[in-house]
Amino acid sequence: MIKLTFLGDIMCEGPFLEAAMKQDGGWDFDSAFSGMKALLAGSDYVVGNFETPLAGEEAGYSRTRDLYSFNTPDCFADAVRDMGVDLALTANNHCCDRGIDGLKRTLKALDDAGLRHTGTFDNPDENEPAVIQVGGERIAVIACTATTNALRTGCEPSGENVNLLQRQVSGIGRMPPHKALKTIFIRRVLGEGNYLKIRTMLGKSPKKATVDSRCDPEAMAPYLAALEELVHKARERADLVIVCPHMGGQFNRTPGRFSEYVMERLVEMDADAVVASHPHIVQKVERRKNVPCAYSLGNVSMSMSTAYIIRDDLPDYGMALHLYVDGHRIVRTTCSLLIMQETQDGYLRVRPLVDAAAEASDSERIRMLENARVVMRRIRQDSELTFSDIAEEFEL
Numbered sequence: 001m002i003k004l005t006f007l008g009d010i011m012c013e014g015p016f017l018e019a020a021m022k023q024d025g026g027w028d029f030d031s032a033f034s035g036m037k038a039l040l041a042g043s044d045y046v047v048g049n050f051e052t053p054l055a056g057e058e059a060g061y062s063r064t065r066d067l068y069s070f071n072t073p074d075c076f077a078d079a080v081r082d083m084g085v086d087l088a089l090t091a092n093n094h095c096c097d098r099g100i101d102g103l104k105r106t107l108k109a110l111d112d113a114g115l116r117h118t119g120t121f122d123n124p125d126e127n128e129p130a131v132i133q134v135g136g137e138r139i140a141v142i143a144c145t146a147t148t149n150a151l152r153t154g155c156e157p158s159g160e161n162v163n164l165l166q167r168q169v170s171g172i173g174r175m176p177p178h179k180a181l182k183t184i185f186i187r188r189v190l191g192e193g194n195y196l197k198i199r200t201m202l203g204k205s206p207k208k209a210t211v212d213s214r215c216d217p218e219a220m221a222p223y224l225a226a227l228e229e230l231v232h233k234a235r236e237r238a239d240l241v242i243v244c245p246h247m248g249g250q251f252n253r254t255p256g257r258f259s260e261y262v263m264e265r266l267v268e269m270d271a272d273a274v275v276a277s278h279p280h281i282v283q284k285v286e287r288r289k290n291v292p293c294a295y296s297l298g299n300v301s302m303s304m305s306t307a308y309i310i311r312d313d314l315p316d317y318g319m320a321l322h323l324y325v326d327g328h329r330i331v332r333t334t335c336s337l338l339i340m341q342e343t344q345d346g347y348l349r350v351r352p353l354v355d356a357a358a359e360a361s362d363s364e365r366i367r368m369l370e371n372a373r374v375v376m377r378r379i380r381q382d383s384e385l386t387f388s389d390i391a392e393e394f395e396l
Helices: 014-020 030-041 075-083 099-112 177-190 192-201 217-237 257-268 353-359 362-380
Strands: 002-010 045-050 087-089 116-118 130-134 137-145 240-246 273-275 285-288 291-294 299-301 317-326 329-342 348-352
Touching (some): 030 348, 116 130, 116 137, 137 217, 217 240, 217 257, 240 257, 257 291, 299 348, 329 353, 329 362, 348 353, 353 362
Parallel strands (some): 137 240, 273 291
Antiparallel strands (some): 002 317, 130 137, 317 329
């Protein structure tokens, strides 16, 4: 029996990046992920959502005031690889933060780091499922995304470089007039960071949770058809096919119509498991026709001090999803809870919650246990779920 592990959003926002800079101009990312090594060493293969471009210093690295646009030094890939990640998913809403050139350079940087990747590509001819051979099992992994932040970047990938779930549209001129005026005012006059600070000063949540309620099956049809062709190609080469869509409403504890529809279609396409990301908090894990479907794994490394974060639903708690495979079948599904802890200067450390709780004070341990109950009730959709200690792995 082999063990596959999937991780959620591996990010490097401004506060984390600035805190990781050493005095000599180098970078320290390794310390952030060192607490994950023992957990991931127990898996036969690890897949993680790599949610930042590696577009080079000349493209401008992320800054604290850059709320939604990222670029990270190449050595970040080394730290993610050394943490234990074998395959990086690169189809996500930040893949075009530095344009198509930045997307392509990211792939080269990942290659140089010896970190395999899937989801984005230099050209359509290179769009192949990532087929991995583990312990006699051939497993294909496909990554795709619902959004590439086209409205913010102005970049509209058509599918030649990214596996998409729907068309990407940029340009404020395409928005309703009232929404366009608000967007222009916030971005060009106030600045998004200042807008969120003002909301906070007024006692309002810095940002509202977004719900992926808009779903247009007809418009999505050509993109889903291309994805189905990729799934069929993967089926010819592998014993199991796992699809990893980047989708959902951010900080929304319940998946919306879009996510539910995509899950339904991917199961119909004969995926053996669907493992999604993007909402920045954990969401439910369910079975559709006996297919494990995880709607959001939450975060691995997200700065808790970033201005747009919504703390109410525990974004500092993520999960590692474990799929146990035997005889070309997924025979067991579990998860390990993770916790992100940010120092006063913005540096991040992530590790299994069970390890953090073992070192915590009594009061901190009680708080962690209660938060673990909240998170696991959401994952398992069980309001009656209770436990007296944090397990290394929870059955799903």
